[in-house]
Amino acid sequence: MTTRRFAADDEKLDDLYADLATADLQPLWLLQGLLPAVPDGLSPHLWRWKELRELASRAGDLVTIDRGGDRRVLSLAHPDLGGLPFATHTLWGAVQFLGAHERAPAHRHSPAALRFVLEGSGVWTLVNGDPVRMDPGDLVLTPSYSWHEHNNPGDEPMIWFDGLDLPLVRNLDAIFFEQGPDVPSAHVPVSGSHSEQHYGSAGLAPVGAALPTTGEPGSGIHSPLLAYRWAETDARLTAMLEVPGRESATVRYVDPVSGRDIMPTLRAEMHRLRAGHRTPAVRTVGSAIWVVYQGSGQTVVGGQRFEWGPGDMFVAPSWAPVEHRATEPADLFMLSDAPLIAAAGLHRTEVVNAQG
Amino acid sequence: MTTRRFAADDEKLDDLYADLATADLQPLWLLQGLLPAVPDGLSPHLWRWKELRELASRAGDLVTIDRGGDRRVLSLAHPDLGGLPFATHTLWGAVQFLGAHERAPAHRHSPAALRFVLEGSGVWTLVNGDPVRMDPGDLVLTPSYSWHEHNNPGDEPMIWFDGLDLPLVRNLDAIFFEQGPDVPSAHVPVSGSHSEQHYGSAGLAPVGAALPTTGEPGSGIHSPLLAYRWAETDARLTAMLEVPGRESATVRYVDPVSGRDIMPTLRAEMHRLRAGHRTPAVRTVGSAIWVVYQGSGQTVVGGQRFEWGPGDMFVAPSWAPVEHRATEPADLFMLSDAPLIAAAGLHRTEVVNAQG
């Protein structure tokens, strides 16, 4: 957004503009780019898994978790956002690296987080004291203002994708943050989380046995199911593709109690494409991060073509048409701000012509 | 509801009352019992499994399905309801008997139905063409205006509990009914229903792959998950009872997409009690049918004590306190009209003192 001046401006106008500036006022008629015809905030952008993995691994060697922060996280910093460590205006995307026998201590914050596991096995994350195991392809939630710490008891590192609504919550000036105790939670890993034990069967709601929450605002407005296992996701997608004629299938991760998106601000989905399938080009208000879980193919976003393989991540900006083509059978994890866009009354979507 | 006359009524009053009757009008001041202080419509009532099973079996020998009707069903007819074949003012309860190699042909109706399997195995019910297997402890739905037919390919009969909102829908004068074709649906039994393949995992919602409905009113306002398997129900109850100090646990069967009750008019729950446990006495507006799935114990309903074992069924009338005590570990299936009572703004519940 820039302002323009007019050669013909006379002295009185100069005075007016000076007085306005002094009074913390700006004349609308000099503001340009304030109201673009369509969303134009970002260009598409891709980060390569090869690079992400190599840099995360080097960070694992060089930086201890307590050295500089609570977490060993590399955030996707979109070059259009002027140095902010954000993937889009509303979404935080990152890779987190937890080395063998490492632990990330407890904290909590109003931004909501989710993890999608890319590599490694057997890590435990404690969410409000509930131990949730993490394995490849699993989606694990740490909702708004829930305590969480991570624990890798194994001999191999784990790398996962972190998705948060942090940029959005920051722009709402609604961030709360609290450090937990330095001592790790004492827990005996059990066969499964309390969350899954209570909410793990479709259509069966426990009565009078609500899961513990912290009682803080936001801490109870989320899915009580904290882990969505890859085996289940895979089974549903497989079944959906058995319907004759189907070339692609999508499941949305939802709150099993309300049927709504997992978080009030975030939508997560897994998209499966048969080899050779090409999706229609669709554009939608709101931004998304796509993370390739397996397979390979290409996506045209806003006219820009990305070739991708496992672990690659790319941003689809608001209103940019998105069109996938799978070279091999492919599974793509998607994170977007769709629920909030809808809540704001701004949802809009359309199918456009193929982009070539 | 009766009317009363007064000795002092003079002739003019007699004339008035006669004229009112001719005009299809009734004077409110002569109506008694129209507005009782509290709900008083029904007494508690119990039906014994031994008798239900024996009579259903005899009906299986003597009455073919095509002889007198579409279904071999014995309806619980509450003696307080003046000969109506209804368990309560709002609920239909029955046992249905489907012999070896028998088939019940297709029909559909606006009243919603559910089946809870008590004995036998391997029956298929086709719901809008989707083949749903039925085994003991399973809850299977045939929602409002969905086509359904039953097919027993095995050598043993099956007996299940039928629960419907038929009395309610009749009192709303909203019954629609349609016979299906006489020829049975040709289908190859598959490993599982389309419904379960798509909606069988907690928190995973298929996108853009809605199940087929008939497109008739009411036919789409229900849970898309048509079967709730006993293994899942049992696992959730078991996990809930692992929480220290818990003596009983309840799961509600819900629509996995909306989190609401399985039907707009019906609530279904499974209650598990540890041996020796006694629940508080609770009364609620709205009526319920309790079906003992396994175990034994006693229930005091409205001051009346019932001893029960597997297969026994009893009615808890509106506002009558209900208090269970398990002699052995017990599982009780409950069906009620709670969602409609709530929708009408009439929900009310309270814990009362033990009844004895």
Next chain:
Amino acid sequence: MTTRRFAADDEKLDDLYADLATADLQPLWLLQGLLPAVPDGLSPHLWRWKELRELASRAGDLVTIDRGGDRRVLSLAHPDLGGLPFATHTLWGAVQFLGAHERAPAHRHSPAALRFVLEGSGVWTLVNGDPVRMDPGDLVLTPSYSWHEHNNPGDEPMIWFDGLDLPLVRNLDAIFFEQGPDVPSAHVPVSGSHSEQHYGSAGLAPVGAALPTTGEPGSGIHSPLLAYRWAETDARLTAMLEVPGRESATVRYVDPVSGRDIMPTLRAEMHRLRAGHRTPAVRTVGSAIWVVYQGSGQTVVGGQRFEWGPGDMFVAPSWAPVEHRATEPADLFMLSDAPLIAAAGLHRTEVVNAQG
């Protein structure tokens, strides 16, 4: 609903049927009329104002309010309902007559009530202590479980239409009733009700100033606006008919805070027709009572033609096509059970061909 027997029934079958009867069971295959193809519970029926007014007036002369009951009410008793004092399966309709200087003492009940004033002026009804004035064409609410008493300080009697969900609530076995104190509430009539003072402007919701309710179940689930004045209703209908080409207009009375129907069980609307206008024939699941406020015309309901004028009342049964024709400009008040039908997932409507 009747049962049928077969000549060929042998002795064993006779024994079975006898044993079933003893066991409080009924064989479905002998039940006829249980599931009609379409709703068929009632025929249309009309009550004439001339008769209603004359009988109410005679009752005013002969029966004091304390003689036989709390209220001087003549209920519409549909001849198809076997002597029950109900207009339809779900709706109570009646005329209430309150003589000059009479008072009807306080009581409350779980069935919800509304009044539509036909004749007379200046009566006060106290709803949970809030004095609400009643004048012709006004709709006044006494929601579920709110205390209410009526007071006519003037020299002329008042006659109003009473609409309640009493038959529905009775069939849900959810009636609660309580008598108030014998002494009348002491109140100084003020310029307007607290309810209207707080909720009388469209789109302005008082914050932190909820109206008093009794705190009983159901007593807070209703419109906080207790009176809908004829002047406002008339102004909206007049404005709607100013749109070129419009021949009829309808306003629905709604809860100004939620936008929903005034009660969870009842819908009320005012329909205005220009002279000569004929509405399409529409049928809907659920029943209605139509009360002519002013004008004259005719209505064909389920093939039966009624000529009507001011004060006449008629029942439109579930699924019967309804088609109005105004001879003079006409205003028809309509009361139906539509919200509950919708909540039960049973809503269905269609336009049919003109009935002649």
Next chain:
Amino acid sequence: MTTRRFAADDEKLDDLYADLATADLQPLWLLQGLLPAVPDGLSPHLWRWKELRELASRAGDLVTIDRGGDRRVLSLAHPDLGGLPFATHTLWGAVQFLGAHERAPAHRHSPAALRFVLEGSGVWTLVNGDPVRMDPGDLVLTPSYSWHEHNNPGDEPMIWFDGLDLPLVRNLDAIFFEQGPDVPSAHVPVSGSHSEQHYGSAGLAPVGAALPTTGEPGSGIHSPLLAYRWAETDARLTAMLEVPGRESATVRYVDPVSGRDIMPTLRAEMHRLRAGHRTPAVRTVGSAIWVVYQGSGQTVVGGQRFEWGPGDMFVAPSWAPVEHRATEPADLFMLSDAPLIAAAGLHRTEVVNAQG
């Protein structure tokens, strides 16, 4: 948000950081201020009416509406926002000046707008073709993506407060904007807007007569009532203060059809305080702009004291305690982002001790 470096960082770490920067990644452990303990984005700020009015008037003399833009608007530019023309992270606040016989041509945009009239009379704003009159104390809506143009047929200028969700929608990258035709809409001013004619009575909803919308996304998700008249607002506040013991009263402007806030993103309220009354200090997540309509007093916001009189405007930042004290009877208009904060699951409020 700044980053920090460590003296002890060795060369390998330098290389890592350089490679991360090249790869558009940022190490979380070097980010400071990303997650503050509580919201801290803004300080309180006040703009004086005397200055606003004088500058708006000078702009009226020097800048024609077509000279530099569509509107003669001075936006509140909070000094903490680095030159952005926004009052808070989510809210746009401004004064708009429309001179005698001036017209602002039609346009539309996805950000939603409202106008609160401070000075002048008789301006018409056309919202999707519906002529809505503007007078002092009126609140007028131009919801998301509705066409709007302003027309001052009188001899006096008008000044109003403009409130928009523009910063929020910009941060969601969801701005759409379209210019309308250059020729002004031909319309004959009528006695009232179609909107008010249809939705102007509390609790009366037109059936089958929806107002025209543009059919664009967002254009139908708003209150159909476009004007909230001062006379009504004043009457409700007056009535609320008649309740014994009340020292202050608040009305919220809501959608009369849904009862929800006027826009999915914006809350508007009018707060009336008796002279001498002091409100509790309350803090809330989300920001607000307060506009003094009449009266005088002082407000302590986040520990900072503002004395105010008619037309003054100030910002209450997220989580800053707000405490008003009226010197004279006062009416304060408030605009906030509360509905969106709630939709995001981030609502939180508390009463704190008086700030002094």
